Amino acid sequence: MTGLGIDLGSRQTKFAACDDDRLLWLKTFDTIPFYKQYGSMQDGKLVLDFAAMGILSAEELAATSLVVTGYGRNTLDLAGGRVIPEIQAHVAGAKFQTGLGTFTLLDMGGQDSKVVRVEDGILVDFAMNDKCAASSGRYLENMAKVLDISIEEMSRHYRNPVPLDATCGIFGESELIGKIIEGHSLETLCAGVNKTLIKRVAPMLRRFPQDIIVLTGGVAKSPAFFELLREATGADIRIPEQPQHNGAIGCARVAGA
């Protein structure tokens, strides 16, 4: 193993291990149980109990370089790891996973949505959601809960979306309940929720060229989001093989470089 990457996300902690150009394995933990079970603070640094996680031995860990990114990284300094900015990690991951040099990256995570422009392999501009996370994976999860369905079911529907206009992701819940009472079908309600994500991310996306969009993050797994994004942008949309682990893979690549 040449590099281990960790992406400390708001919803999940993702691991990726690389051996030069080969992806060895991926691992995912839910963020809160992960910190409770394996994390502790020693001298102001986050120490992770790799042995308890059962993902690699002390010898392997000692022989591998470790690179970390993600939400936790600003407040937590991971012992033994080099910290890199999130944008840098995601760009490295997208370049490695797609082999592309010029593209617009749309990362839709648990709380963050980011749009990043890469030209000839160089990061040239980016935008991130601020002050509001109503365009995130967490919003989709909440709405699926309100509709009492799985996130997979939610992610199937994109036709005839019911218009949903609440600015706030929490008030959106009562708006959705109102629409249920009005008698709209589950399919069109789901499509409405999916369409809302597009509406929220579109102003940010519009600032960037829409030739090729590389779509990453948990939301990339939604076929409905993919269809609606294609409708809205007309772009050539590429989803890498491991969209959710893109940041962790980028870290592992930077670590191994």
Add this chain to the structure above:
Amino acid sequence: MVGFTTTIPLEILVAAGRQPVDLNNIFITDPDPQGLIEEAEIAGFPRNICGWIKGLYSVALRRDIREIIAVTEGDCSNTQALMEVLTLNGVATIPFAYPYDRAPETLAHEIGKLADRFGVSIEQCETARLQLAGVRRKVHEIDRLCWEENRVTGGESHYYQVCTSDMNGCVASFETEVDCFLAEARQREPLKQSLRLAYIGVPPIMTGLYEEFEALGARVVFNETQRQFSMPFAVDSLVEQYRRYTYPYDIFTRLDDIEQELARRQVDGVIHYVQSFCFRQIEDLIVRKRLKVPILTLEGDRPGRLDARTRIRIEGFVEMIKARKP
């Protein structure tokens, strides 16, 4: 004490022998600026209104400032409602307007009205202007030491320039402070940060911004509106000075000044700070169309230390311009 809501022709208050207080400065340096915002919200100011307006309201009442000049045109229309709420609380409010078209006769009329209100003549104000020009020139020198000689940090240049709006309430003691600082700063070794940033927009509501850039190897060498507060242009009359002052007028006049300074100061990237719920957020799209350097737009809402999300953006931006720099 006479409070004001943004930079006004300070010469009038100096000529009248009144103590000037920029409410923005005493709000943001208050030991508990968050508490001031909360107080305003309890009084009924909406959550989705600019934090500065709420801070100005509470700090004026808490410090018992009984007379306030409210800039109703050229800054922010929320000031009108702020003025009305303060009036309701028994504060004497005096409106002042920068004309959007920068017509000299309209501005002269506004300045004349304000001078009358404080019982001073334009000649007395011109004398005060010459007195203030000495202090302002010293602050311009601090700015020059920041961008040309690299001996002054972005945060220091921000502080001294921002203070010129009210000279910290006392021209003489502020001048002494400036003199001490200049004597010390001139002896310093040049700073090492290799990336040069510009900060444009209103001053930040949060703290720790300049230090964060410097820790990442970048330094702010141009503070746009703060520099404007220090009246950077050499002119020969009060009216002309406040016509050249760019902040209260259109974005295009500001951009002309910004473009000139970006070139002169060899800036690698621009931080455009916008306040949550401020009309100037709209102007970000014009700034982005016009400036040809990388831009990071940062939004601030409430006072406090720089939050983790803003830090993520700053790190990403600094990495980006490092990678682009040949």
